[in-house]
Amino acid sequence: MSHELRTPLGAILGFAQLLESGVPLPTSTQKRSIDQILKAGWYLLELINEILDLALIESGKLSLSLEPVSLAEVMKECETMIEPQAQQRGINVTFTRFEIPYSVNADRTRVKQVIINLLSNAIKYNKVGGTVTVTCTLSPPDSVRIIVRDSGEGLAPEQLAQLFQPFNRLGQDVNGEQGTGIGLVVCKRLIELMQGTIGMDSTVGEGSVFWVELKQTTDPQALTHTAEFTAVADGQVSGGAQIFSLLYIEDNPANMMLVEDLIARRPDIRFLSARDAIRGIEIARASLPDVILMDINLPGISGIDALKILAEDPITAHIPVVALSANAIPRDIEKGMEAGFFRYLTKPIKVNEFMATLDMTLNYAKTEAALAAKKVTTHE
Numbered sequence: 001m002s003h004e005l006r007t008p009l010g011a012i013l014g015f016a017q018l019l020e021s022g023v024p025l026p027t028s029t030q031k032r033s034i035d036q037i038l039k040a041g042w043y044l045l046e047l048i049n050e051i052l053d054l055a056l057i058e059s060g061k062l063s064l065s066l067e068p069v070s071l072a073e074v075m076k077e078c079e080t081m082i083e084p085q086a087q088q089r090g091i092n093v094t095f096t097r098f099e100i101p102y103s104v105n106a107d108r109t110r111v112k113q114v115i116i117n118l119l120s121n122a123i124k125y126n127k128v129g130g131t132v133t134v135t136c137t138l139s140p141p142d143s144v145r146i147i148v149r150d151s152g153e154g155l156a157p158e159q160l161a162q163l164f165q166p167f168n169r170l171g172q173d174v175n176g177e178q179g180t181g182i183g184l185v186v187c188k189r190l191i192e193l194m195q196g197t198i199g200m201d202s203t204v205g206e207g208s209v210f211w212v213e214l215k216q217t218t219d220p221q222a223l224t225h226t227a228e229f230t231a232v233a234d235g236q237v238s239g240g241a242q243i244f245s246l247l248y249i250e251d252n253p254a255n256m257m258l259v260e261d262l263i264a265r266r267p268d269i270r271f272l273s274a275r276d277a278i279r280g281i282e283i284a285r286a287s288l289p290d291v292i293l294m295d296i297n298l299p300g301i302s303g304i305d306a307l308k309i310l311a312e313d314p315i316t317a318h319i320p321v322v323a324l325s326a327n328a329i330p331r332d333i334e335k336g337m338e339a340g341f342f343r344y345l346t347k348p349i350k351v352n353e354f355m356a357t358l359d360m361t362l363n364y365a366k367t368e369a370a371l372a373a374k375k376v377t378t379h380e
Contacts, residue, residue, distance in 0.1 A: 003297060005048045006326040010347035011254040013041040017351045018261055045348060050182040052329070057189045063331050064107040064193055068217045071102045071136055071144065074111055081112075082119045086132070091123045096135040102144045104214040106194045109330040111214070114187045114198075115146065118210045121183070122150035125208075143196075143213045150209075155202040163200060164188045187212075244362050247272040247289040249280035249306065250324070251299055255347065259293065259324075262354065269362075275299075277306035284316050290365040291358070296325040296336070304339045311340055318368055320361050324349070 016037045019026060026034060056062045079095050086093045104111070115134075122132040130151040139145040155163075164185055191198045191212055202208040246269050250256045256273060263271045272289055274280035277298045284292060292310070296303040303323065310316040320342035325332070328346035336344040342364070343357050 002048070002052050002329055002332075003326040005052075006045070006328060006347055007252065007255075009041060009045055009048075010326060010349060011258065013038065013045070013348035014255075014258040014351075015261075016041065017349075018258070021351065041348070047182075049328070050186055053186050054182055054189070056329070057186065057193070062193065064110060065334070066105055066107055066194060068103045069106045069108045069111055071104060071146070072098045074108065074115065075134065075136075078112060078115045078119060081116060082123070085120060086123050089123050089126070090128060091126050091130050091132055093119070093123070093132045094134070096133065098136060100138075102136055102138075103217050104144050105217045106196070106214050107190075109334065110190045110194065113330070114190055114212060115148075117183045117187050118148045118212070122148050122152070122208070122210070126150050126152040138216070139213050142216055144216045146212045146214075148210045149207065151207045154204040154207050155200075156204055160200065160202060242366070243268055243270060244291065244365070245270040245272060245287060245289040246291045246293065246358075247274065247280065247284055247287065248293040248324075249274045249277060249298065249303070250293070250295045251275050251297075252295070255295070255324075258349065262349075262351065266358075277301045277303065281306055281309055281316075284310060284319065285313065288316070289319060290369075291361050292319055292321045293324050294321050294341070296323060296327050296332075304336070307340055320364055320368075322357060322361055 016034055020031070020034050020038065025031075075095055075098075079093070082093060119132065119134070126132065132151075133147075133149045135147045135149075137145050137147070165181075188198050191214070194214060196212060196214040198210070198212050200208060200210045246263060248256065248259050248263075248271070250259070250273070256275075260271055260273070263269050272283055272287060274283050277294075278300055280292075280294070283289075294303040294306060298306070301309075303325070307321050310319065310321060321340075323336045323341040323344040324347065325336070325344070326347040327333075327336075333344045333346070342361055345354060345357055
């Protein structure tokens, strides 16, 4: 269901973003229309995600991977993800730095989802020029409390009593803010499935405080994820000094056209394409592209099976493969990363995220090629 709903949205949001940033730039009237398409499209995507999440939880089929999670790493990722929304709203978000390296027993992906939801609400329902602060403290006897405090209008006691009811927005829809009333319900269910608790305190006119408590762990094997590349902004090749090649394996014509139009904006990239995995593998072996973009649901063999074939072939094993799929449930993403994809992007495409990931992957490919060349020279 997620795949089927997100695929048409991918075309709507993808081409709307192309129109928004195209040359020549749209007129003011066109820009206003495009903004409405994008606003409605992203809201519909949010609604789809939250309804499917809630349905998965309520059916008892949600799979969680409970393991030691470093809160410092998670908070850093959340800070990066929430920064654009905070800047757009003029809200100052402060993350208190950890003096103690707290780790909790939880599902990393779902912890991020909960924190991002709480931060998004704290920004969305804040006042102009408001603040949001995030802190973590020990909560005896064996938990860590994550606190998100905002300077918004706050909620009355009768609103607090209805806080975690599905589709109940507590009257917030009157202020023009879009929302589903599902996000907090999903957060509560997720935290409880991770053996934690969630709550809120609020004072009208002063603001609100959401808190989450999760079981602390002192396991020395606390997850340390591979550091993200920090040179994303430096990834583009200047002056056309180096030409890269990119192979996109995709059977959906609209998705193929969208990515081809995006790559057309990059004179440093040569675009190759294939409509199925078998043909894609043939082109990869013959052309040795610097980067491969791979859909998951392909005719014949799947993108994951194709990735295995490429990884087992010495000729193509070095090529970074980025998944680009409408399979966007967190477990799908985890399976993709476990299978060996370099990165996993979901549809609908967010153009800025897509381009940043592309630059990151090209940087990686360039570095690996230089190392390989150095090894050859050394052996000679």
